[in-house]
Amino acid sequence: GAVVSQHPSRVICKSGTSVKIECRSLDFQATTMFWYRQFPKQSLMLMATSNEGSKATYEQGVEKDKFLINHASLTLSTLTVTSAHPEDSSFYICSATAGGFIGTDTQYFGPGTRLTVL
């Protein structure tokens, strides 16, 4: 099956720094990538939808300037948490689809990135 990787798998940073998380589709071209956030013992919440070559679409309540998303190629999307604070500590998961008709395509999930902001 299709494989999606994330890097890094774990990051610890000081408050106020920026952190970049990469999401790569290893064996397929991902026209759309999704970024989710998961707090401890909670479900996944969609943050934004990222289409290659265009601006990301953010969910209500997600700050665009805080969570910068770049989908520069068909195999790579990046999420940058700018000026991170302890409340941004969470598990960030990306997923990717290869395109096709809406409602029929499968999302392939990455292994996640654990962000801890001190």
Place this chain on the structure above:
Amino acid sequence: KQEVTQIPAALSVPEGENLVLNCSFTDSAIYNLQWFRQDPGKGLTSLLLIQSSQREQTSGRLNASLDKSSGRSTLYIAASQPGDSATYLCAVRPESYNTDKLIFGTGTRLQVFP
């Protein structure tokens, strides 16, 4: 607004029991419903995907059913094993959105003890 709820939130059972996990959603206008497994600190593993026109899907000891009109799905796990211990998430793909985004349920944390 689509909301997805899972019951129970947590479940602890001895090995060998047959289990039923429940998922309910408020808007029946969905393309499909998917069940995932998540191990602690890990990503998601897709278990079963049921299209809106289907009633059930089976994979090994897992069987998922879908009653779209009533907004319900169940995941049946036969002869549970300690290796089945994980969090199980259901997710729906709403028809109302012009994207392939998923709406996830709250999850059921399952522990199967020897």
